[in-house]
Amino acid sequence: MAQHGDSNTASGTAVKVSRAPESPGTGVVQSDIPQNPGFPPHNPRMTDLDPNKEKRAERQVAILFFLSIIGSIFALAAYIAYPIIPGDFGSIRTNNLLLGLGITLGLLGIGLGAVHWAKQLMREDESVELRHGTRGTPETREKAVEVFELGNAESGFGRRTLIRNSMIGALVLTPVPAIALFRDLAPMADPVKLLQHTMWKKGTRLTHDPTGIPIKASDVTLGSAFHVIPEGLLQRTDMLEQKAKAAVLLMRLLPQDLHVTKGRETWNYNGIIAYSKICTHVGCPVALYEQDTHHLLCPCHQSQFDITHEAKVIFGPARRPLPQLPITVDSEGYLVAQSDFHEPVGPDFWERET
């Protein structure tokens, strides 16, 4: 077994293997330990043997460097000859393509030329360069200690303890403002509260995304899917943050197709139902609605939700059904929310209760 322990001595590496002496009782005499083979024999290259080949390699390297020069000049010329015309996407493409080709040629020419030079013309036989010790002479070591002691004596660092300690105190406290600055990167309010509530509240009208026009219950015909944002979202300064939580998908099914659980009987309006569009897995917008099978598919990780069974998860990594938004109509026939969602929307987080 000891042989296997030594088998990392790969051929070609000049590592001297030292082993502990075997104890006479259990030692197995090893007769076939692999020996360090040292360097392989040096094979001269064609360029070493044939002066014509050497000349040719030299020309090849020079050509590669010239190609690099041409590439760089080409990039500059193309940038001037094919300028970017504002509003013309085709011109951006031509400009970027030619500029990129030129710069690529410029860089590749240098790289390929350098490698070709090293491989074909530079000295290529392996050699061993021994490292020298890094410890200084006793004189330099003494001198260094002397310098430190002199500094201490001249500055009084060790003697004037008041100055020294107050300086250490000042240095320790300088990073403290950074803590306050970095704390500012976190949300101002309690993030748990932000995650638990959305913009929806009693009486908020359901409006079209992206126009913000309110939706009447009579507009939502069977088989329709409406992408919904709360009324007033477009006027908010934190529009995107709010939309990321409040986006809703509105659908209409035959009321007899819905399997409504106890306590949710009044959450739909004549078969019109609204569900959060934010996937409970990692928060992608779930909006691939199949109106025939009534399945909702999340495009990111293929979670599937059954809309007839209150968005129950029927496939994929999502763990919880999509939260339902209780809706009704107001006196003018517009769809409104009865309240906020009854549970936090989107993926799990530490402080989520269910």
Add this chain to the structure above:
Amino acid sequence: MAKSASQDPLTKGRVRKQGRRSPLASIALILIGLVATGGVYALFTTSANASTTAASSALTTEGSKLFQANCATCHGMNLEGTKVAPSLIGVGAASVDFQVSTGRMPAAASGPQEEQKPSQFTAQQTQALYTFVASKAPGPGIPSKEYLGGNDNAAQGALLFRTNCAMCHNVAGAGGALTEGKFAPALTGVKAKTIYEAMETGPQNMPVFNDKNLTPMQKADVITYLKYLDNNPSPGGLDLGNLGPVSEGLFLWIFGLGTIVGVTIWLTAKAN
């Protein structure tokens, strides 16, 4: 301003009425005018109707024959539907035109979804079929040409497309996968009329986008965006089918990593 302007003729009229004309004269005049215009209008429209009904009844008869021969097995003799196919009562001309002109109907075989294939009917036969189905019950009609020009607001169309369509059809209209073998087809090179009809009728598993959800003008904008994509080259160069990470990743795995492996081998190989 408008109020004061309308008040002037009124007061003038009153002055006149108090003059020589009988109070009943104006009423009589209005009556005569109404009867005359109404009569003339009725005369013209009835004559126009007569010719169109004649034409459409011939179409309906032809459509009825085609329906009995090609569709009635599954959809029922009176469009009532059977276990294997839905009722066609009230689906409208738009739905029939979409299904028949793209070859999705008559269906070739039952599968996860009906796929596009060469149309089985001529344009005239298709027209006969949808006229017949539309004559049974009202439904969404053939879209008006004014919305199919593809020269409306492409930016607004892109916004609407991203919200309503892109999750299934891909942001560049390249199509995408759905559940259990179903898929949203690519929208590149699709006729404007077909796109409009699909939005309006929601074929198969596609949701319906009625005129309250996407107004005809908004549908025209969506069509404009899709036509813009058809007619303009991808500004980023090779689009690799616009499939996103799948095709781009595959390209990089094969060509990008292949290049890196090749260069590495060349770098470490000994010259000979």
